[in-house]
Amino acid sequence: MADVSEVTGDATARTVFGLALPALGVLAAEPIYLLFDIAVVGRLGALALAGLAVGGLILAQVSTQLTFLSYGTTARASRMHGAGDERGAVREGVQATWLALGIGALVIALAHLFARPVTSAIAGGSDIAAAAESWLRIAVFGAPLILVAMAGNGWMRGVQNTVRPLRFVIAGLVVSAVACPVLVHGLWGAPRLELEGSAVANVIGQAVSASLFIGALVVERVPLRPRWHVMRAQMVLGRDLILRSLAFQACFLSAAAVASRFGAAAVAAHQVVLQLWNLVALTLDSLAIAAQALVGAALGAGHAKGATRLSWRITRWSTIFATGLALIFALGHGVIPELFTSDQAVLDEMAVAWWFFVAIMPVAGVVFALDGVLLGAGDVAFLRNATLSCALVGFLPLIWLSMLRDWGLAGIWTGLTVFIILRMLAVVWRVGTGRWAVVGADLQTRHGSDSDPAAEHDRKGG
Template identity: 25%
Template sequence: MIGGHVAQFSVALTDTVMLGWYSVDALAAVVLGTQIFFLAFILGSGFAFAVMPMVAEAFAQNDETSIRRTTRMGMWLSVIYAVVMLPLFWWSQPVLVALGQDPDLSASAQDYLRVMGIGLIPALLVMVLKSYMAALEHTRVVFWITVAAAVINAFVNYALIFGNWGAPELGIIGAAIASLSVQGVMIAGAIAYTLIKLPEHDLFSRLWRPDFDAMTRVFRIGVPIGLTTLAEVGLFAAGALMMGWLGTIELAAHGIAINLAGLMFMVHLGLGNAATVRAGNALGRRDIDQLAAGARTGIWMSLIFAVFSIIVFVTQKEWLISLFLDPNDPNFDAIVTTGAAFLIAAAIFQFVDGAQALALSVLRGIMDTRVPMIMATISYWVVGVPVSYIAGFWLGWGGVGIWVGLALGLAVAALLLMWRFWKVMVPRLRDSAVPV
């Protein structure tokens, strides 16, 4: 599962690296565009994240009917949501300009998003099918499908961004077309595997028929998950917007640093997904001791990896930043210096970012989503965003101050969510021995 997330993230990482080689303006524009896309994508992914613990619980109970109904309605809700969101991508330039971004960068970001918006439908469907397969412990195929897509993305990027191999030079539009191609490959692979290897669930037969009871259950669990994840991604999007107020150099450096931090976060996310599945299985068997043991294991593994990522960021910061840039670019030195400072801040919050991710994951595994949504939103937006603004602008700390605010918001979320799981939910489940 970690490998699948790393491969998935490498798609966006490849876009960032190649556009950084192409031009700093293209890099800054894709940072803006990617933030908008992922805000929409993450909110819609709540339905896919809801499918994972629900299918895991049904799997533990050998309830194939519930597996089928849950997954189908996860796909229904994902498609409906993607269609509703398309206008945001098509008219994104006025939104970005209203948020204080440079008009030229906003126009380039809109060009990118008009192509990426089409890919939201297959992207969300892939998320649902990946959650379904992960809950059934078919994780290896998820990894290989994602790896194949990442390789294709790199080749198509190289051709269309720079105009290599006789292809037109499309710059940022080429990166968007490559990403759209990747989504097509992934959905085709996921559907093919499901039809061949999991025919007993008959997912696509009578897919056109709505199942309002199952849809309601997925919606009720999925919306708080989506809003929670949106609040977290929105925290980082707010950081990117504030970086844009500081200038193109800061925004480009932030984009590189956030991609590197995000790459490390994929490990925590994979561990969290595994914890979600194990928690759902344990809940289905009513085995609370195993639920607690699985959560402890995931948290310790996350902490160990956080130490590793801190060492890498602190000791290799300049080299890591330089990988994303053309050495001949006139802004090379300025971006490396600025980005290296941001990586120090990113290293600091590796602990808290992993901890809050694991806490959210195990809470999702036991279908506890509404209270964690409130806790996370308060942490990110009542603490994180205001502190970022105060430290970055009032105190004059610039981009580093913005990163300090991000770290503090994540730290508060980690503390509240860990308390919720260990001090509230585990005792409650022990007392009741039934789902809450």
């Protein structure tokens, strides 16, 4: 059961960062492994590396678009944890895992059906497309396993355990990291599978992580049978989160497309600064995960005022932390860019985007924290509408005007800045109204679902 100080909004910085740091480890582990995978495959030559890039981009959309299996599950499980219903919190994980397996099977079928046309569309029907297709047809068997790990992260965050997921994810990545060079280059007598070896290694590691998450559910001794009413409620959250994610994708793909119109130096500079922005976002998202788990628990325990106090406290810490990051990047403006390139044209373009990048960090500290608060409250319909509105009003018009008016990266990053500011205004207003702070253990009431007698029977220990 949640600690009293946590559900009344008096969680300490130690509690918050104790949740955030392991969550950051989980968020960072996959990108770090991908860099290792690229380094191993890169020794095969440019064609293999390009095939990995295209295939990996396609597979990455699975986790990008299906984050509701982690974030939505956390929102539901954390409420039950706050109400003292630990079995109910774990049951959310069971149902999310069933969803993960079902959706993952569908992803495999669709990937094998459309692998050739999709890779050809992205790579231009060349040898790169053939390499990407070969990698993808193997790697996609890991899709259900990736989704199972996401569901496992979701319910474990909900019960405020972010250390076990980190261990499970690292275990899988270590296995992949050992298997990857062995299978790609045929070390120690293993067959030399080249690019396909990377895909096989990925699936092996994902199987290890998924089995650990499934094993954690089994030892909890809760009913493992699927329950449609719970999965339906989880998919309602999923619908809103997917639409929100698509808004982000439309914005950043548009930005990349427009940047490419300004020449190689502009697109290279944009990509470097954007990757640094993704690193900052990853760091701030770990605090948002802590906010989500703690706020959900407070609301589940019936402490709306405590959830509100906690929301502003975490937002204050997130803003201070983001401001510190901004200061580091401001002081390093003459050094950090040169770590990525020595091309003066690219450095000049990076200088244009750099101060936008620095300026939006403190604003993002507010946005990410309050996003986590509203996710923890299950207020995803508002987040969907706010993100879509801010994208349509702020980001996209400025992106396309940048191309028409030849504003360059200054126009693109102005669009991103306006997008972040509008989102900040939206979430600050929403949290200030208090309408999000709906108490109760079950998020179904927010979506108008009927209760299920079997679920009530389980909840009472039957």
